[in-house]
Amino acid sequence: MAAAATTCCRRSAPAALLAVAALLCTTTTGGSAAGAGQPLDVGYYNKTCPAAEEIVRNETAAAVRESPDLAAALLRLHYHDCFVQGCDASVLLDSTPTNTAEKDAMPNGSLRGFDLVARVKDRLERACPATVSCADILALMARDAVALSKGPSWSVGLGRRDGRTSSAGSCGELPPLHGDVNLLVQAFAAKGLDVKDLVVLSGAHTLGKAHCPSYADRLYPSAGCSTADPALDARYADRLRLRCASANNADDDSSSNSTSELDPGSCVTFDTSYYRHVARRRGLLRSDAYLLDHRFTRAYVLQAASGRYDGHFFHDFAVSMAKMASIGVLTGDQGEIRTKCNVVN
Numbered sequence: 381m382a383a384a385a386t387t388c389c390r391r392s393a394p395a396a397l398l399a400v401a402a403l404l405c406t407t408t409t410g411g412s413a414a415g416a417g418q419p420l421d422v423g424y425y426n427k428t429c430p431a432a433e434e435i436v437r438n439e440t441a442a443a444v445r446e447s448p449d450l451a452a453a454l455l456r457l458h459y460h461d462c463f464v465q466g467c468d469a470s471v472l473l474d475s476t477p478t479n480t481a482e483k484d485a486m487p488n489g490s491l492r493g494f495d496l497v498a499r500v501k502d503r504l505e506r507a508c509p510a511t512v513s514c515a516d517i518l519a520l521m522a523r524d525a526v527a528l529s530k531g532p533s534w535s536v537g538l539g540r541r542d543g544r545t546s547s548a549g550s551c552g553e554l555p556p557l558h559g560d561v562n563l564l565v566q567a568f569a570a571k572g573l574d575v576k577d578l579v580v581l582s583g584a585h586t587l588g589k590a591h592c593p594s595y596a597d598r599l600y601p602s603a604g605c606s607t608a609d610p611a612l613d614a615r616y617a618d619r620l621r622l623r624c625a626s627a628n629n630a631d632d633d634s635s636s637n638s639t640s641e642l643d644p645g646s647c648v649t650f651d652t653s654y655y656r657h658v659a660r661r662r663g664l665l666r667s668d669a670y671l672l673d674h675r676f677t678r679a680y681v682l683q684a685a686s687g688r689y690d691g692h693f694f695h696d697f698a699v700s701m702a703k704m705a706s707i708g709v710l711t712g713d714q715g716e717i718r719t720k721c722n723v724v725n
């Protein structure tokens with residue numbers, strides 16, 4: 381990599397801010413929750429709610445058929461749930477007069493799909509009251525969303541319980557968008573995920589879109605940097621600038637609501653074309669571009685980009701999703717089974 385690329389535009393002001401946020405943030409334990417006891421179990425609802433998976437799949441399929449871009453929203457919800465305070469459905473809780481919840485920490489509330497999750501939960505409550513946790517619903521819907529987008533499918537271990545708290549401050553546990561590949565590796569390691577999980581799960585960006593403020597600073601000179609991000613293909617940057625005005629104005633400008641596809645031309649199909657874009661320096665987010673800066677992640681990107689390893693990627697994705705889906709889970713008598721996903725009982 382060109383040394384200039386790492387000294388310019390890579391460590392911008394937001395990186396410093398995020399580092400501070402990370403320090404202020406309490407980090408919860410990665411891996412399975414200490415002392416939780418029970419492991420997740422594919423057959424967890426076989427007796428108590430045998431139709432659970434079919435209900436989730438049917439509702440998800442109907443919604444995604446109508447709005448294919450909801451698949452991306454569901455996959456991202458599960459990711460945010462698991463990285464922040466474990467897979468405990470804390471991402472679904474509403475703020476209260478005395479507490480700002482995770483969902484309100486996101487700039488512009490770009491997390492979506494809450495209504496659909498609520499609809500699925502209502503159907504499950506009618507079929508089997510107070511039985512299926514919201515955290516399990518998120519894990520199942522993420523799996524179904526990927527499969528419905530022509531991606532892989534896998535068995536989901538179940539038995540998560542729902543947490544009772546959600547704090548905007550905990551969002552510092554999410555991997556930083558600015559910094560470098562090592563900060564991403566560290567953020568994943570803090571959750572018990574390795575470098576392979578990082579490059580494989582980043583493949584989730586084969587689905588969905590990002591809002592202009594998430595990448596605008598790569599397109600323009602900014603604090604401490606006299607050029608656009610040299611890690612971004614210049615011709616592609618030209619195209620992105622048409623729909624995304626200057627980083628400085630991103631906050632109060634109509635383009636802050638405009639979006640670009642993370643995997644242009646294939647954003648509702650789960651495939652390896654995301655890696656082809658990253659390999660050609662057309663990854664939309666800085667975190668996508670950083671994957672070329674580390675020996676292992678770079679090699680994986682180039683291999684997946686060849687188009688000859690789609691089966692490997694699908695397999696790897698299923699394995700890494702199962703790992704992510706067990707971060708900090710509550711089981712046994714921990715937490716509760718919420719009857720409505722947006723409020724504690």
Ligand code: HEM
Binds near residue numbers: 557581590
């Ligand atoms: C490696 C660290 C990651 C970073 C820094 C990151 C950051 C982002 C950002 C900034 C957006 C765009 C938000 C917006 O502007 O609306 C986004 C979108 C998305 N992310 Fe990630 N992400 C990461 C990893 C993941 C993982 C592990 C998954 C799932 C397994 C995931 C799934 C998604 C999906 C599906 C979207 C599109 C959402 C939509 O269209 O509504 N991301 N991500």
Ligand SMILES: *[C@@H]1O[C@H](CO)[C@@H](O)[C@H](O)[C@H]1NC(C)=O
Binds near residue numbers: 426
């Ligand atoms: C529960 O159902 C799943 C899926 O139908 C099946 O794979 C599993 O073996 C069953 N487990 C038990 C304990 O019955």
Ligand SMILES: *[C@@H]1O[C@H](CO)[C@@H](O)[C@H](O)[C@H]1NC(C)=O
Binds near residue numbers: 431434435438
């Ligand atoms: C799911 O959809 C299938 C096909 O439309 C239908 O036969 C089945 O009864 C549905 N299951 C549930 C639990 O709604």
Ligand SMILES: *[C@@H]1O[C@H](CO)[C@@H](O)[C@H](O)[C@H]1NC(C)=O
Binds near residue numbers: 637
């Ligand atoms: C932003 O875009 C979304 C979806 O395209 C739309 O529902 C929303 O009203 C827009 N918000 C503003 C402030 O333009």
Ligand SMILES: *[C@H]1O[C@H](CO)[C@@H](O)[C@H](O)[C@H]1NC(C)=O
Binds near residue numbers: 630636
């Ligand atoms: C989000 O959008 C709103 C209006 O739609 C705007 O006022 C706000 O500054 C935007 N914030 C970010 C971080 O994009």
